[in-house]
Amino acid sequence: MRRTVYSVKFLGKWFFILPAIIFFIGMVVFPMIWSLSLSFYNWKAATGGAKVFIGLKNFYTILAKDVRFWGDLRFTLFYVGMTVLIELLLGLGLASLLNKKIPFRNFFRVIYLLPMTAPPIAVAFLWRMFLQPDVGIINQLLHKISLPAIKWTTDVSVAPWALVIVDIWEWTPFMFLGLLAALQSLPQEIYDAAAVDGASPLQAFVYVTIPMIMPIIVTLVLLRAIDAFKLFELVFGITGGGPGGSTESLSYYIYTSGLSYFDIGYSCALSWVFLIIVLFIAIFVLRLLRKEV
Amino acid sequence: MIQVSIRNIGKKLLIWIVLIIFAIWTVFPLIWAVATSFKTMTESYTLSIIPYLQFKPSWYAWNEIWGRMFGRVSKSLINSIVVAGLSSLFVLALGCLAGYALSRFVFEKWKNKDIATWILSLRMFPPVVVLIPIFLMMRTLYLLDTWRAIILVHMLYNLPLAVWLMMDFFNEIPEDIEESALIDGCSRFGAFVRISIPLSSSGLVAVYILSFIFSWSEFLFAVSLSYNKAITFPAMIAGALSVKGLDFARVSALTLLAITPPMILAVLMSKYLIRGLTFGAVKG
Numbered sequence: 001m002r003r004t005v006y007s008v009k010f011l012g013k014w015f016f017i018l019p020a021i022i023f024f025i026g027m028v029v030f031p032m033i034w035s036l037s038l039s040f041y042n043w044k045a046a047t048g049g050a051k052v053f054i055g056l057k058n059f060y061t062i063l064a065k066d067v068r069f070w071g072d073l074r075f076t077l078f079y080v081g082m083t084v085l086i087e088l089l090l091g092l093g094l095a096s097l098l099n100k101k102i103p104f105r106n107f108f109r110v111i112y113l114l115p116m117t118a119p120p121i122a123v124a125f126l127w128r129m130f131l132q133p134d135v136g137i138i139n140q141l142l143h144k145i146s147l148p149a150i151k152w153t154t155d156v157s158v159a160p161w162a163l164v165i166v167d168i169w170e171w172t173p174f175m176f177l178g179l180l181a182a183l184q185s186l187p188q189e190i191y192d193a194a195a196v197d198g199a200s201p202l203q204a205f206v207y208v209t210i211p212m213i214m215p216i217i218v219t220l221v222l223l224r225a226i227d228a229f230k231l232f233e234l235v236f237g238i239t240g241g242g243p244g245g246s247t248e249s250l251s252y253y254i255y256t257s258g259l260s261y262f263d264i265g266y267s268c269a270l271s272w273v274f275l276i277i278v279l280f281i282a283i284f285v286l287r288l289l290r291k292e293v
Numbered sequence: 294m295i296q297v298s299i300r301n302i303g304k305k306l307l308i309w310i311v312l313i314i315f316a317i318w319t320v321f322p323l324i325w326a327v328a329t330s331f332k333t334m335t336e337s338y339t340l341s342i343i344p345y346l347q348f349k350p351s352w353y354a355w356n357e358i359w360g361r362m363f364g365r366v367s368k369s370l371i372n373s374i375v376v377a378g379l380s381s382l383f384v385l386a387l388g389c390l391a392g393y394a395l396s397r398f399v400f401e402k403w404k405n406k407d408i409a410t411w412i413l414s415l416r417m418f419p420p421v422v423v424l425i426p427i428f429l430m431m432r433t434l435y436l437l438d439t440w441r442a443i444i445l446v447h448m449l450y451n452l453p454l455a456v457w458l459m460m461d462f463f464n465e466i467p468e469d470i471e472e473s474a475l476i477d478g479c480s481r482f483g484a485f486v487r488i489s490i491p492l493s494s495s496g497l498v499a500v501y502i503l504s505f506i507f508s509w510s511e512f513l514f515a516v517s518l519s520y521n522k523a524i525t526f527p528a529m530i531a532g533a534l535s536v537k538g539l540d541f542a543r544v545s546a547l548t549l550l551a552i553t554p555p556m557i558l559a560v561l562m563s564k565y566l567i568r569g570l571t572f573g574a575v576k577g
Contacts, residue, residue: 023452102308
């Protein structure tokens with residue numbers, strides 16, 4: 001594939017790649033090994049307690065006894081599933097509807113790009129003002145059209161949805177623009193061919209369009225899912241994990257147990273459990289993107 | 294014929310309606326925040342967005358920021374600019390070298406694909422996984438609450454993407470040009486500096502701006518590793534606003550200050566944003 005000019009024997013190539021690799025070893029590989037070794041200890045740094053080796057007990061506690069962990073995992077999975085599904089459906093609907101010559105294309109593209117360029121913590125505070133139960137803007141809007149107010153951030157069954165809505169606001173344009181780019185890269189001929197063969201527009205969409213953009217759909221969905229798993233800022237800024245822990249994400253749990261309670265050993269163990277869960281999803285993404293190298 | 298043209302008009306109208314509804318849903322919160330940042334505290338809890346007609350504009354929130362909060366705001370803004378500017382510069386240097394290596398050279402033992410996949414996987418995993426050990430590391434090195442700590446962490450955050458994108462950009466440059474330079478007696482490093490880098494300059498700018506945006510917006514590490522001297526703007530507003538009883542005017546003004554710089558940069562390079570966010574998988 002590569003030409004002989006870039007020969008294997010050229011030792012200077014290490015000068016190009018090693019700085020990055022050494023950096024990653026120092027900033028990722030080493031910290032992760034350290035974190036793994038700490039996860040076998042009971043080390044509550046807040047109380048000045050000593051490090052005590054307890055083997056796999058932290059992992060046992062997490063998997064067998066930690067109700068908070070399972071609740072957070074359930075919420076995180078709910079959040080990832082709901083946001084990705086709804087964003088995909090909305091994005092696909094909008095993209096196929098607008099797969100024409102769009103007037104003022106660049107203008108609208110810039111508009112739709114705005115939410116995803118904002119820092120997530122700023123998005124969180126912006127939406128906190130909208131979702132605030134007493135004086136929040138959404139409840140004022142609801143009041144105007146004489147609908148009852150919704151306890152966005154104080155009702156256990158509503159708060160998870162509040163965060164989902166914010167994520168949808170922020171990331172639907174990403175799905176939409178990605179899918180639109182995929183649709184517009186398809187040649188017109190395939191639709192002509194489908195029409196000649198007597199396919200209705202709906203059939204053409206289901207049997208021609210969807211299979212052809214499937215690789216992009218899978219890529220976008222997995223990228224979004226991996227990103228949604230990292231949910232932290234919205235929880236930090238909007239609900240603080242409440243009410244009753246119903247909107248606490250795994251990232252937020254690890255952050256608080258490590259840096260608020262300084263339960264170092266336990267939060268390192270939590271990190272590793274979280275990592276393994278995400279790894280299963282990441283493997284799919286990598287398999288997919290690898291083909292493009 | 295008439296039927297067809299009516300259907301066409303209907304379709305065009307539908308497209309316009311969908312475009313506009315989607316645009317309003319997207320920008321309404323931002324427009325409301327702009328309006329609210331020019332309200333007084335008591336008026337800030339209202340829906341109104343049209344100045345003079347619906348509310349009387351006031352400099353209350355901006356005076357507050359430029360007055361009572363000026364010390365904290367200016368310090369954290371400078372920190373954010375320095376951290377994002379420097380970390381993106383280092384990311385660009387390392388990412389450019391590694392991306393070029395993966396695009397042009399053959400790594401027999403490790404396989405280029407495996408190195409690239411490994412680097413990409415570093416972007417995929419949740420950063421919170423290394424939060425605790427990195428916090429301990431920075432504490433041991435006495436780097437807590439310094440620019441250096443946050444710059445290092447933001448490099449970790451952005452380097453995988455930079456390597457991946459630079460590899461993508463270098464792959465698009467035909468190898469023949471460098472090849473003829475080599476035949477003319479140019480060294481390999483010379484070919485890299487004099488030919489590949491200038492040819493991929495738009496890619497370099499895109500990678501720099503993307504990592505600037507991500508560094509500016511990064512919150513988890515910023516809030517964990519800095520608390521006073523080196524606090525970045527997002528971490529500062531989180532600290533300033535997480536008190537009970539939100540003052541909507543002040544929140545809006547601070548939020549807008551955080552949103553505006555990355556937004557301007559993103560608009561300038563909107564062409565590359567989707568490509569960057571999808572690791573080059575979608576070239577929209």
